[in-house]
Amino acid sequence: MITASALAQSIGSRLAWAGLARVFDEGRFALLIRGAYKGTTRATVVDRLAKELERAIGNSGDLTEPVGAFLEALSQSGLMASMCEAAALYPLEVSGSVHVHEGQLAAFIALYKQYVKDDEAAARNWYERIARALATVLYRSNRKELSQFVDEASQREMMARLNEIDRRLQDLFVGQKGKPAELADATRIGSAEIEAEVREVANRLHTRYAEVPVYGPDMRQRWADIEEIFIPCKLRRQRATEWLSGSFKLGSNWASFPKLPTHMRISDFTWGTGTTAILSGVFSENFAVHDTLLAPEDLETHVNRAVVLGNPGGGKSTLVQYVAFRLCKLARDGKGRLPIVVTIRDYEKALDRRSSLTLEEFIVECLGTAVTRPVSSAVVRNLLGFGRAVLIFDGLDEIMNLGRRNRFVDDVRVLCDAYPLCPAIVTSRVVGYERAPLPKSFAVYELQELTLEQSQQYFRKLTSVINDVPQSNLDKESADFTSKTARASDLVSNPLMLALMTWLYHERRGEMPATRARLYRACAELLFEQWDKRRNIDYPGLPESFEVSRLLPALAWEIFRNENLSASVEREWLRSSIEAFLRKEYDKDRENRARKDAGAIIEFITGRAWVLTDAGPGLYRFTHRTFLEYFFSRSLNDRAELVSELFELVKAGVYDGTWIVPAGLALDERVASRTPAAEQVASSICQLIDEAPQEAKGTAVSFGVDALEYLSGASEAGVRAIVSAILRAVPTGPTAEALLRSSNKRRTVLLDTLASFIAGKLGNREGEVTGHFADWLEFLPGSTEIREAVQKKLRALPSTYADEDVTLAKIRLDLLGSHYQEAARNGVGLWDSAIRIYGRVNAVAVDVCKCLEQLRAVAAGTDVETLPYAKFAVALSKAVEAESGMAFLPPAPLADRKLPEGFSLTDLIEESSEEIGFAALVCAAILRDVAEVYPEGHSFGVDLAASLANARSQMFLSRLGGPTRRIVKARTKSDK
Helix, strand or coil, X not given: CCXXXXXXXXXXXXXXXHHHHHHHHCCCCHHHHHHHCCCCCHHHHHHHHHHHHHHHHHCCCCCCHHHHHHHHHHHHCCXXXXXXXXXXXXXXXXXXXXXXXXXXXXXHXXXXXXXCCCCHHHHHHHHHHHHHHHHHHHCHHHXXXXXXXXXXXXXXXXXXXXXXXXXXXXXXXXXXXXXXXXCHHHHCCCHHHHHHHHHHHXXXXXXXXXXXXXXXXXCCEEEEEHHHHCCCCCXXXXXXXXXXXXXXXXXXXXXXXXXXXXXXXXXXXXXXXXXXXXXXXXXXXXXXXXXXXXXXXXXXXXXXXXXXXXXXXXXXXXXXXXXXXXXXXXXXXXXXXXXXXXXXXXXXXXXXXXCCCCHXXXXXXXXXXXXXXXXXXXXXXXXXXXXXXXXXXXXXXXXXXXXXXXXXXXXXXXXXXXXXXXXXXXXXXXXXXXXXXXXXXXXXXXXXXXXXXXXXXXXXXXXXXXXXXXXXXXXXXXXXXXXXXXXXXXHHCCHHHHHHHHHHHHHCCCCCCCCHHHHHHHHHHHHHXXXXXHCCCCCCCCCCCCCHHHHHHHHHHHHHCCHHXXXXXXXXXXXXXXXXXXXXXXXXXXXXXXXXXXXXXXXXXXXXXXXXXXXXXXXXXXXXXXXXXXXXXXXXXXXXXXXXXXXXXXXXXXXXCCCHHHHHHHHHHHHHHCCCHHHHHHHHHHHHHHCCCHHHHHHHHHHHHHHHHHCCCCCHHHXXXXXXXXXXXXXXXXXXXXXXXCCCXXXXXXXXXXXXXXXXXXXXXXXXXXXXXXXXXXXXXXXXXXXXXHHHHHHCCCCHHHHCCHHHHHHXXXXXXXXXXXXXXXXXXXXXXXXXXXXXXXXXXXXXXXXXXXXXHHXXXXXXXXXHHHHHHHHHXXXXXXXXXXXXXXXXXXXXXXXXXXXXXXXXXXXXXXXXXXXXXXXXXXXXXXXXXXCCCCCCCCCHHHHHHCHHHHHHHCCCCHHHHHHHHHHHHHHC
């Protein structure tokens, strides 16, 4: 038999988690809570609160079974989160009493009466007891930190929000000025009836959401368990959504930067560990800033108001089903909130039938339809009022009429205002959401694309379901599929496209199309032309000899070039365009035949053929933008006989970034069908890159890198010319990395061209350019091949110039392991110039960590002659000792470079020879100097302060003079 103490402990933990789950991570008070508990995890705060609640509950002596049931219901409501928010802002009175929020108290009393008895005094006592426990943990013990962290204006804003919620709760549970409480009837329902209804509805919904339909290459429908097939995606909190503006900062100097395609973000151009973006500069402003990654499980409990944005086919509806399934699983056992899923298109259609229908009325109807029996509206209102349900609205973007969408947004806002304790989640496509966004109280999340690992996992799961492949073969087939689809990594990151490619793989027994365009074509043919045929479904109303693949390029030509049409096309526009197409096809009786057949074709391409999907009343769009781009590329080739004509047609679209994908697909098709075209395409691409205006260099280079994929048939001279043109335009490490990732078969030519370029820049004493490549070669995984090619070129260059330029000598050290004495001659000034002039802010951390690692190896017995950075560190320490007036580096942000786990700098200084120990001390001093501005908690895996303060270090310090000694000694004193 469970004891009152054990029950108190269990309920205390659940109350703590329920109260803090949303507030600590996602509420408006997230920063406030984090500011008060710097360096403290959420689990620690929950644990503190759980213990305080356990004392408040367990010490009362009145923890009866009804009270236990009430506290369980409280943990499943939205009241705990609201009380936590209040406790984070309002301190305990001097007398120890709590700040009472009348609306919260009214809701609390109503819930207490429902589960225990009609005793307001007892209910108030419980409210104050729990509120005091919350305030003790969340405010009283951290009052100073809270008041420092949150300014007065922010506190006023937060308090105003809480007061508005409180006012609304009073309307719901108390009523005002003779007005009855809005939930009066709903709160009179007995607790047993509520719990029985929740369990029954949750059980039925659980069965409904448990499986998803899956189709295989044989087009036979199968049902898969959603938990077995679902891939746990990530949701990223969107803090700002400004795109790159196209300017960059290099060191302290501004320069113009090639404008990037509008679909690219700063994350697309970062590489290695902490290295900077294209041209190794630092982007200045107008970039996308995101933080806070959530798993689907977090979305269920940590979010109060949320919008989930995703791309077409990105898995939004599957995510909704998975979240609803998990919530139902908990609710049927009496442990969670009930999910209420509303498909927004269904609500729109219901409004067409009954314009006076309210969203709340529709929710009751929708829930009844889902469980195939009537559901009490009073029960639904009770769940909404106490926040014991989760509202999920799927497909905001599917209301294409802007006026109607704005009405729905208003309906959601009004409903959420009416029931402030009830969580709400809305899904929408990314494109178009900003035209009718929800209020700012809704946190915006972006559904992340599948990672490579997740794509492989989904392939294995789907393969197991549709093809009955033994488990022992899944890993082998997954690796094979991954290697054959590497050229289309952006496609396999989309669940819909990944499913199509999985079907293709199994249908073709492991053979996949060789290029991107051919892969697009295969997916399009499978989805649009073969789906119904393979399932023996005929469509007799179509005109004889009609081929949908001939019509679609004509439609795509008009739709892709018009932004408004890309969002959706009206049925009348579609009819008019198809009639115009048919009139050109027919010979006799054109007008009548075109008018008659256009209707049947519209029904086919918007229904069975899956070409266009319903986007609202009388509105349609391509099922996936991938297919719009593919058929537009087909139209480009139809309109250009010569390669030169095709380039003139697409040049402007490539430069502004809007036509990069379809232009590449068109060239891919051209090269595949006409072999001699490869040389003409290669020559035209070089011209396109060379003639690109400065602001379009970035997009032209991206286009050229992509072109190498389908130009494997080009000559060695053609490939060399393209690579050279790319490097001339944007000579950076990230550019070279992109080239190395190319699937072009002439890899030897590509490597030789790249190595010659790097060596040539170094030979011309262009240290700033070569330095970027040296850093890049350090970070790029698997860079051995190109590194060896570069080293071979460098060894052929004369070495005497290294005596004249310390920067070039340092680069020789990086790439060849030589010239360490020349590199050390300028001491720490070497890095100072690297930071101030060239903006290579990661160089110090990388170099010093390498020095310390190799010094440790020398101390362990490795020959110093085999370790160039150990020799460099020793030479550097001698230069520092000799130059008594040398100053250390100014603070600068560093790359996330850490020494190996367990590395002891103190031991290295104390136990090694005097030469090695002194070199380690100098490296440690430099590392400490620049680590000043590094985020709290990062010390490169070593205790720098202790290392610099030990006895042997102090002995070494006596050998230093001038500013160097004063800086080091000042640092060690402050650290003590």
